[in-house]
Amino acid sequence: MRKILIALQLIFIGLATPLHAQEIPANTFKIELLANANAILREEITEINILSVDKMRVKNRRTVTVLNENGDYHVQAYTFHKDNIKILDQQARVYNSSGEEIKKFKKRHFEDRSYLSSSEMYGDSRISYMNYTPVGYPYTVVFEEEYETNSTVFRTSWIPLDTYNLSIEKARYIFKNPQAIPFRFEERNMDGLEVEREIMATGLEYNISNVPAFTSEKHSPDKSEFQPRLLVALDEFSLVGVEGSGNNWKDFGKWQYEHLLEHDAQLPQATIEKIEKLTANAESDREKAKIIYQYVQDNTRYISVQLGIGGWIPMPAAKVDELGYGDCKALTNYTRVLLETQNIPSYYTVVYGGDRKHLDPEFPSMQGNHVILNIPQEDQDIWLECTSQSIPFDFLGRFTDDRYVLKLTPEGGELVKTPAYGAKHNLTRTEAEIRLDEESFTADITRHKSGIAYDKIYGIQIIKERNQKEYYKELWGYLGHFEIQNLSFSNDRDSVKFLEKLEIKGKNFSRKAGNRLLLPVNFLRPTVYSLPRDETRKMPIEITRGESYADTFRYYFPQGFEIESIPEKVHLENEFGSLFIQTSLIEAEDGPVLEVERKLIINQGLWEPEKYEAYYKFLNQIKSYNNQKAVILTAG
Incomplete structure (x- = not known):
């Protein structure tokens, strides 16, 4: 610890010279910020500028002092982008433990590559990143980025402390809304913190300081339950050029239903006849749904597709029928359309899959990372996970059980909960x-x-x-x-x-x-x-x-x-x-x-x-x- 403190003092002294006076604040931070920290966010300034309903400019300047190799992750000197996100500027500077600049990166020095997960077949997601291997600890990185996007439904909220073992000396969030587009905001988990707020008709400014690192503890709630966050959403917005509006779950769901789902889908007649034959002897809608679900499992496979608006709009059902694959949106929509051929209503449903269980029910906005299918029944609804070729009918499992989800209906969005499996069932x-x-x-x-x-x-x-x-x-x-x-x-x-x-x-x-x-x-x-x-x-x-x-x-x-x-x-x-x-x-x-x-x-x-x-x-x-x-x- 003594060696770290001495090295940090050298950083502060070195960075306090006139040449770097504007780079990193020279004042020392509170010693409490070292507790449980692998890195310290010295200063971050995030500026969101809403130029119009369908145009947003984002600037971010992030200064991080990394204390050990486990803190390298917190540098985050990268920008995710795709066709609808244009990077205007990127630059970075690296300082050693004596406060001397040892590396400089301009926009042309950042490496750019496709960013596809192992399950994605194709997509337009990319990452532009600083490729740097540290030569010693501690070191400091100042990273700046600026980009524009035509999607204003995302990237407006602020999560200054987004992970474990990172402390904050200073972080600022500036939300500029010169067109006075109606917007909403809510704080989460900021009680007891050093927070300064300025709230205006055309924007917000938040300053937070001296937030100690929190560490992962076994069997504790998901970090979203206790990390400080500022939720911000426009009531009028754009998703990859598709404009929408909504400030409640009903209206928000109705917009998604009308603009993001396939209507009047046309399946090949041969497929419709096949489904008719398979379900001919079924005695109930439940039995028909089970047969159709098995047909989907036997004839399709899951492959993620993240391409432009296609990252949000399902591939047409006829295309899934032709290719035999699709992502969660495409396979869920395909199953929905097959059920329609038998006059069985079902609803495309947005969910957060994984350990983070819930959509935030108190803040209607574009949330979720997965979709499932809901089939209403008089006694108990049927729930289908359409991406798995082996999971049983009407069984969700750990990925989507016991959580709030948004069911998209013609009348609008409906916030409901998926089934919970209690101790006696497990x-x-x-x-x-x-x-x-x-x-x-x-x-x-x-x-x-x-x-x-x-x-x-x-x-x-x-x-x-x-x-x-x-x-x-x-x-x-x-x-x-x-x-x-x-x-x-x-x-x-x-x-x-x-x-x-x-x-x-x-x-x-x-x-x-x-x-x-x-x-x-x-x-x-x-x-x-x-x-x-x-x-x-x-x-x-x-x-x-x-x-x-x-x-x-x-x-x-x-x-x-x-x-x-x-x-x-x-x-x-x-x-x-x-x-x-x-x-x-x-x-x-x-x-x-x-x-x-x-x-x-x-x-x-x-x-x-x-x-x-x-x-x-x-x-x-x-x-x-x-x-x-x-x-x-x-x-x-």
Whole structure:
């Protein structure tokens, strides 16, 4: 730490000379900004200038002092662009730990390349970036960019602290709206921070300073729940030249429905006739929808397309039918159009997929990164994930479950929630029969999984057998050395249940002590959450999905073995979950059988940081009880 402080002082001294007086503020920052920081945002000035409904100019000047190699990411000396985003200027300067300029980049020095993800087949997204490898730490980068775009529906909000382990000395946001286009803004998570605000009819200015870095803590909420943000949106806007308006979810959804969706789609007659034939004997709309969904899964595959307005408007259904592929928008729209041929209404639905669960329900704006399909029903709606060739009908899984989504209807947008899978649905039920002697054991294992437990495992059936076996050996590494003799799966997509059957053989599962065996009675242990010891917890504890486990283990012994002692019954229950374990001795013709029943429930919930120690102890109790042992007398 002392070396870092000395080096930082040199930066400040070097950058305080007249030559660089305007480059980086010479005043030192508060020592608290070093805590948990890999880099410090010395100063950032973001200026948004709304020139018209369909023209916006953005300037950004970002000065970052990088403290170590983990802080390189925070430099962010790059600009994403595409056909509708024109880069006007880019430049950067790099300073060493003595405050001396060691590298200068002008616009022509920035490298430019296509920016496609592994799932994208084609697109016009590009990145222009500074290619620089640090030669020592700390170092400082001043990066400036300026660009214009005809999309004013995006890039207007401000997230100065967008990641972990970055602190802020100063950050400024300037929103200029000289045309006085109606706009809205809302603050998020700014209470208790040093914030200066100036609010005008034609713009905003926000200054934030001395924000310490926050660090990732296990099982804490998504960072969007606590990072300071300023949400800003125009009520009249443009998306790649397509103008729109809306300041509530209904109007915003109606604009998307009318301008971004395909209407009066024309499918080939041969495809319509094929669907008619496939659904001819179906007795309900649900059955027809299931047949059509299977048809889409059998005849299409997912490939992302991000090209101009095509990044937001689905590929026409007829084109998907011809090519056999599409992105989430295209495949969802294609399924919707196929359902229309059978007079089944369905709704294109915008969602944030992944760990960030929710659209912000209080701030209508262009949000989301994925689309799914909603089919209304009298009792319970049907939800379809149209990009997967293997996920069951009417099952969403972890990517889009339990969150606010925007359903696009002819009447407008409707904010609804997708199904949540509770602990009783997310069930792993295990049965195992174990035969053992002094040196080895064999076990027949059957596991039934449903809900999110199904979602986590069903993909195993399509990987190579070698990788399947490696998965179980890593999962059950506490069994010591064992070999998988037989392995099979059964995937019941209709009931969303997955069955695993294994026969394994291993050695030294129990520990020998003279003529006794110390036998762990909980043969397979549930993969429960683990937490590190943390006496300075800052964030709440969040368990996003509950889980439940129901296990039965039966142990069989050779002739002459005796069961000397068994563990006492366990019953543990609190706000975090519950654990029940009962070990019983059953007399059978071939000798005594040890039977273990275990039921574990982990509750979904959000708890304040002060509950961390109690939660930590709860998980440790589970681990301790999972290590219970019986004492077995051997024949010798």
